[in-house]
Amino acid sequence: MTVNSKFSNALIMWYLINQRDLPWRSSKNPYLIWLSEIILQQTRIAQGTSYYEKFVNEFIDIFALAKADEKHILKLWQGLGYYSRARNLHATAKIIVDKYQGQFPETYAELISLKGVGDYTASAIASIAFDQPHAVVDGNVYRVLSRVFGISTPINESKGIKEFKLLAQKLLHTEDPGTYNQALMEFGALVCTPKNPKCDSCIFNDSCYALQKRTIDKLPVKLKKLTVKKRYFNYLVVDDNGESTILKQRHQKDIWMNLFEFPLYETEQILEDETELEHFIHRDLMIEGTYSIKKYNEFPILHKLTHQTLYASFWIIKPKGRFKNPVAWEDLKQMALPVLLQNFVDKYQSLN
DNA sequence: AAAACGGGGAA
DNA sequence: TTCCCAGTTTT
Structure with a gap:
């Protein structure tokens, strides 16, 4: 038996005993595998699972998903983050229906050509379905290997990306x-964890390089630190006695593309009073x-994203006359809002 | 090659 | 706080 097959055999043996019972593991339907993989990109199982269930219930197959409105898809995606995944999910569903007659392509080359499908996801679908x-290489695989x-x-860095892909x-x-790939990831998620890995019960603890060298907490090596910029958002919340408000859809290439929000006035620093807004x-x-305007929150609400920290102020505007493009507050239930905005709406409505 | 893209949970 | 999650796309 080779060193390589010894590694994969041990891993698969471990997996067959220790794997979690996850909803997408009961099927090899490529639609379900693809859906789960997109949802789980940069997302913990614990966070993504309920979204997977929602999507499967709402869209039973690729045809149902392709036919859906993007607004509907984004609303179901609300709170999961990285919303380009939802937009690409929809675009790819249409392509599978229109170009492939609803049949998922089976080759890596065709799979990776799909929107939102990179090396990891193409490998996952090709192997599992x-x-x-x-071989897949995700965060777990980097860590274990x-x-x-x-x-x-x-x-x-590109050198490491290539090296790990080759080794995997x-x-x-x-x-x-498919089983090997899932076993390796599951092992990283359950045993070879980022912090406090379970080396005592690890099946590789007699040979693990890092354990012997006491470098578990040094691996994997990841360079560079990200820069976080600050932004100051002033949201203008029109409230016509709880009847209607104004909402805009974001279209710029920026955070939250295609989600909805109140009219936004962005400033270079915290805005103290309303004169600049008028x-x-x-x-x-x-x-x-004519209207009245009042600052809702005395201090800006902090909302942290990976590359930016948002300081949000909400200004409540009570109009005395008519205003442009009113939207019923009731209709907000259908719109995908960033978590920052949904949190505000929930709090605001609980007070009225 | 680097930066952008969300939100949440664990330590 | 910091890290990082079943990564991909754009610059």
Whole structure:
């Protein structure tokens, strides 16, 4: 028995006993595998599972998903983040229906050409749904392989990306690549965890390089730190006695693309009073001039994203006359809102 | 090659 | 706080 098959056999044995019972594991339907993989990109199982259930219940197959409105899909996606995944999900569903007659392509090359499907997801679908020999490399795989084999090449530079992909591919259990891939990821999620890995009960604790060298907490190596910029958002919340408000859809290439929000006035720093807002309100919101305005939150609400920290102030505007493009508050239930906005709406409505 | 893209949970 | 999650796309 080779070193490689020893590794994959041990892993698969461990997996058959210790795997979690997850909803997408009961099927090899490529639609369900694809859906679960998109949802789980950069997302914990615990967070993604309920979304998977929602989507499966709402869209039983690729045809149902392709026919849906993007607004509907975004609403179901609300709170999961990285909303380009939802937009690409819809675009790809249409492509599968229109170009492939609803049948998922089975080759890696065709799969990776789909929107929102990169090397990881193409490999996952090809191996899990179609038993093809493509190794996945996700965060779990980087961690397990870097520790067990003592590889300190940075995982976020091209050299490391290639090296780990090559190693994962070399270790691949070609008889059952789907199970091998899932086993490796599951092992990283349950045993070889980022903090406090369970080395005592680890099946590789007699050979693990990092454990022997006491470098578990040094691996995998990840370089670079991200820069976080600050932004100051002033949301203008028109409230016509709880009847209607004004909502805008974001279209710019920016955070939350295609989600809805109240009219936004962004500033370079925290806005203390409303004088700077008045021109904007009159020009973009009001048809007839008079209204009252009051700051809702004394201190800006902090909302942290990966690359930016948002400081949000909400200004409540009670119009005396008509205003442009009113939307019933009731209709907000259908619109996808960023979590920051949904939290505000929930709090605001509980007070009225 | 680097930066952007969400939100949440664990330590 | 910091890290990072079944990564991909754009710059």
